[in-house]
Amino acid sequence: MAVVELRPPSYFALAALIDGPLHGYAIVRRAAELSDGRVRLSTGTLYALLDRALAESLVVAGDPYVEAGRQRRDYTLTPAGRLVLAQEAERLERAAKTVSGRLRATTDVAVA
Template structure:
């Protein structure tokens, strides 16, 4: 059970927070890390990333953590806040519990397929 009534994180937000677990990163590094962590399921364009970052900054889940100039362009770094760690941990726990609901009920590999409940194929005839 979650300690707050906050809605579940959207997948891009979840993976941006997860990308920052290893320490501060700049935008392009976040994009690459999100792609790696999600096994290429989540790919963020720069515009999408900065929308997520703006939302996470506004919610206090991440904070700016310095800036440097590289090839004449500012590169801003972001890090998780304490609240970000807490929310990410709660979300990971929620997802793990949801997965267990299914995993605990699936037949184990190598077990008989006969034990899998099948939907009824009987048709109900109209009265």
């Protein structure tokens, strides 16, 4: 399977679905929560990235339903979506480790 690189908005939007299916605006809120408020998805961005994720089968969309007078649809992460998310998390972890490792090594030198 080709490695799909996720940009932060997609990464956190997909991550929002780890704990279970959510509707559009709930994804926006959860993504903001998970990213400490750094990722603020606009409605336009949200549906553009959901469209891409649907096309790549990273999520599936449920049937529309009406709640509080508004039409909604729940999105669920697929196994492929989980895998992509895991790969991206691992990549970020490695990248973070490399940098903090280098920083630590050079700090020791500087202190010594």
